[in-house]
Amino acid sequence: MSSTEDISLKTKLLQLECHFTWALRKEDTDPTDLLNRLEEQINYDLGKEGGAAHTYNSLGFVKYLLGSHDEALSNLQRSVELTKEYHGEDCEKLLVVSYGNLAWLHYHMKAYEECESYLNKLKEIKEKHFPDSTFATYPQVLGEKGWIFLKFSRTYYERAKECFRKALEMEPAEGEWNAGYAIALYRTETDLPNLTDSPTVKQLRRAIETNPDNDVLKVLLGLKMAVYKKYDEAEGLVETALKNSPEHPHVMRYVGKFFRHKGSADRAIALLKRALNRVPNSSFIHHQLALSYKTKIVLLRREGSHHSKGAEIQRIRNQLIYHLEMATTLRPSFILAMSELAVQYGQNGDTSKAEKLFQDTFQVAKEKNDACQLVHFCYAEFQMFSMRCEPQAIKHYIEGLKMGPDTAKGRKCAEKLGKIAESRIGKNQQDGEAHGILGFIHKEQGEIQQAIKCYEEALRYEDNEEYLTHLCDLRLSLK
Structure with missing residues (x-):
């Protein structure tokens, strides 16, 4: 193929709607x-x-990313076969994404005739079904795009939400788009003060109406209702889902999460172990099991003396660490599990191992631009309680708070800093740094007058240029 022909072919391929053109970065x-x-x-x-x-389509693309072109081809062909099997031969417009993927894959395999063949098929579909529009506006394409964005990475969740929203504008009663939109909202919404303010709750109810047999949606709604302390409805939804789908791995794992939040650690562990028997390679379930063991340790400590339960707590911590190690082995860039594992290494006395893992976690979080606030918070906890290094803990709580005071971890950072500052002021009223920490908390939370008061107090006891700069900026903001 000449360079001119290659450019012409590549130009046509770039106009397609499929996994290869959706900017899915490995x-x-x-x-x-x-x-x-x-x-x-x-x-x-x-x-x-x-x-x-749809799943075989995504599987084919992932096989391509891993360099297995023959397996990628087999999966993409299976996607076409299943579409025809479910919808009959008159399903051309449902094959837009599959044909696009096949055209791209054949191009990469240097099978140019086959590539052209699929481009011609797509041209015919366009002329027949979409003469005055583009594939990009077709609900089926938007929906499939939304699902792979949901699967691919947390950083794509907002794009997934937008795809499902657009698909619903054209097909508001379609169950699949309603379910996808509900899940995307669930994964992106921070907990709001009032139930009535939650678009996720509203959409989950709508999705259940259009998908009455989808028990995963019921559990997700149950988890949200528990956040708003609607425990009766939450438990009803969860128990119904578990009764209807007792062996469904996604139902089991979310129900396990529900019972963990409720404080029923043993029930959560039993459910998650069952789920793990069905899907042993699930990093999510290993992570949830670890968190359930962590909850069990907290509950045991509340019951009585740490010394009398020391051996049992250590046995449980060993299980906790095992499941976190499995989660991070199965998914090496699992930032939440990596952070928790580093914390547990520290609590287990292996501080050098914890430090190394934290540095790796910071690197992954920075590269992915994801969960950086969480890593700062966990590292601050490690410095505070395992290393007994309050200055480093303060530094990283501050970094975490800077990244957003209104998030759950931002509020935790503020709470921890506040306790440190109040404790120090209780011992020494003239601790300028402690007053400065309180000033910083108020500043980040938008409480200007309280921040000014704290910085003024800090400057009475400590000549600090940073406090003076913050104070001047805050005074100017009031003018």
């Missing part, structure tokens, strides 16, 4: 973990009707 995901999750979805038929066809 560095934004963990391909092996994504592969495990997609295979899990196929093995347990978690989709309905043609949903498996």
Whole structure:
């Protein structure tokens, strides 16, 4: 093929709507973990009707990312077969994404005739079904794009939400788009003060109406209702979902999360172990099991003397660490699990191992621009309680608070800093740094007058240029 022909072919390919043109960057995901999750979805038929066809499409793309072109081709062809099987031969417009993927894959395999063949098929579909519009506005394309964004990475959740929202504008009663939009909202919404303010709760109810047999949606709604202390409805939803789908791995893992939040650690552990037997390569379930063991340790400590329960707590911590190590082995860039594992190494006395893992975690979080606030908070906890280094703890609580005072971890950073400052002032009223810390908390939370008062107090006892700068800026903001 000449360079001119190659440019012409590449130009046509770039105009397609498929995984190859949706800017899905390999560095934004963990391909092996994504592969495990997609295979899990196929093995347990978690989709309905043609949903498996979408999964095979995504599976083919991930196989391509991993360099397995023949397996990628097999999965993409299976996607086409399933679409025809579910919808009959008259399903051309449902094959837009599959044909686009196949055209791209054949191009990369240097099978240019086959590539051109799929481009011609797509041209015919466009002329027949979309003469006055583009593939990009077709709900099926938007929906499939939304699902892979949800699967691929946390950093793509907002894009997933937008895809499902647009698809629903055209097909508001479609169950699949309602479910996808509800899940995208669930994953992106921070907890709001009032139930009535939550778009997620409203959309989950709508999604359940259009997907009455989807027990995963019921558990997600149950988890949200528990946040707003609507425990009766929450438990009803969760128990119904578990009764209807007792062996569904996604239902089990979310129900396990519900019971953990409720403080029923043993019930959560039992459920999650069952789920793990069905999907042993799930990093999510290993992580949830670890968090359940962590809850069990907290509950045991509340019951009585640490010394009398020391051996049992250590046994549970060993289980906790094992499941976190499994989660991070299965998904090496699992920032939440990495951070928690580093904290647990510290609490287990292995501070050098914890320090090394924290530095690796900071690097991953920075590269992915994801969960940086969480890592600062966890590292501050490690410095405070394992290393007994209050200055380093303060430094990282401050870094965490700077990244957003209104998030759950931002509020935690503010709370921890406040306790440190109040404790120090209780011992020494003239501790200028402690007053400065309180000033910083108020400043970040938008409480200007309180911040000014604290910085003025700090400057009475400590000549600090940073406090003076903050004070001047705050006074100017009031003019």
